[in-house]
Amino acid sequence: MKKLLFILIAMLSILLVACGVNDDTSANNEQEENDTEQEETSKEEETNQESDDNQSESPEVDEEKTATAEAFLDKIVNEQITEAYNDLSEQMKEEITEEQLEEVWNTVTSDIGSFVSFELVNSTEEQGINIFIYDGLFAGGNAQFNVALDNANEIVGFYIYPK
CATH class of the missing domain: 3.10.450.590 (Nuclear Transport Factor 2; Chain: A,)
Known part of the structure; x- marks a missing residue:
């Protein structure tokens, strides 16, 4: 779900740039995209850590x-x-x-x-x-x-x- 949100934001940013939005808006969108990207990376790292933790807790399949x-x-x-x-x-x-x-x-x-x-x-x-x-x-x-x-x-x- 979060990846989908990130993709939609990225597509919206590209669409706004392609439609000729002024440079200030483009800069703001790029900053928002970078912020969103950093949040997604942090959340993915947390999810990966949780998955690793869960795998170590579950019994191994014989x-x-x-x-x-x-x-x-x-x-x-x-x-x-x-x-x-x-x-x-x-x-x-x-x-x-x-x-x-x-x-x-x-x-x-x-x-x-x-x-x-x-x-x-x-x-x-x-x-x-x-x-x-x-x-x-x-x-x-x-x-x-x-x-x-x-x-x-x-x-x-x-x-x-x-x-």
């Missing part, structure tokens, strides 16, 4: 767990259901059968179309469980994928939420 979650999703979206099912923890296998997993996927694709892509949008950790949240794009809509992994890097949860 690349191995992310790779495991994405490999699992790749198997699901490529309809390699048996391979995906084999990636589930024993506890998950007690909760869902391979046929049920396949049925869930078939229901999703019949409801919102063929799969297009997915993208990681968030990850959190709760009580030793890493939860990866992905936005999934389909031909006829979107869905959210949640993949949960335990400390042993096993898949202990998988959910699809059509949006």
